[in-house]
Amino acid sequence: DGGITQSPKYLFRKEGQNVTLSCEQNLNHDAMYWYRQDPGQGLRLIYYSQIVNDFQKGDIAEGYSVSREKKESFPLTVTSAQKNPTAFYLCASSEAGGRWTEAFFGQGTRLTVV
C-alpha cells in the first residue's frame, strides 16, 4: 500500500539533546513538508522541499534542520536550540507543486521533553 510513514509515534527527549524524526513516503511525490501542531492550535510550517537536495524554511524553522537526500525521505532534526519542542509533528507529501493535489499526512510523532 502506498503511503507516508512517520516514526517513532512517541518520542521523549531530554533537554539539550538533538533528536531526529523520520518521514518516508512511497507515493513518488516530489514535495514534502514538516508541520508542528500545538494543543488547540493549527499547523505551522517548519520546512518544505519541492525536490531532492533542495528545501526551504517555513514560518518556524529556528531550532530545526532537515535534509532531502532521497526523494522518499525527509527527516527532521529537532536541535537543542529549539527551546520549546514539545508538540505534535506532522509530515506530509504531495505531487510537484501541490497546487491542486491532495497532501497526504503521516500519523505524526508526539515529542515530549522530559
Place this chain on the structure above:
Amino acid sequence: RKEVEQDPGPFNVPEGATVAFNCTYSNSASQSFFWYRQDCRKEPKLLMSVYSSGNEDGRFTAQLNRASQYISLLIRDSKLSDSATYLCVVFNDYKLSFGAGTTVTVRA
C-alpha cells in the same frame, strides 16, 4: 496578520442541523484552496478542494470569494460523525498554509 484565519468555534449543533463557517486569507495571489478534516489526535485528511465556482460533495458545500478573500464550508444534515476540526488550507508560493481550525460538535 496570519496568512489564514478561522473562527475557532466551537460550533455545537444537533443532528440534522446545518452549520456553516468561514475562513479568510491574507494573500490575494493565493492559488488554490482546500478544506481538511482533523479528528482528535489524528492526522489531517482532505475533505474537499474549493473551486472558484463553488462545489459540492454530498452534504458539504464549499464556496470561494476571491474579492473578499474568504472561503466557506457548509455542512447540511449534520451527522454525529461530522464532529471534528475543520482546517482551511491555502496554497501559494509552493507551500500549504493552514488555519487553526474550526471545531464542530454534533450532538444527538
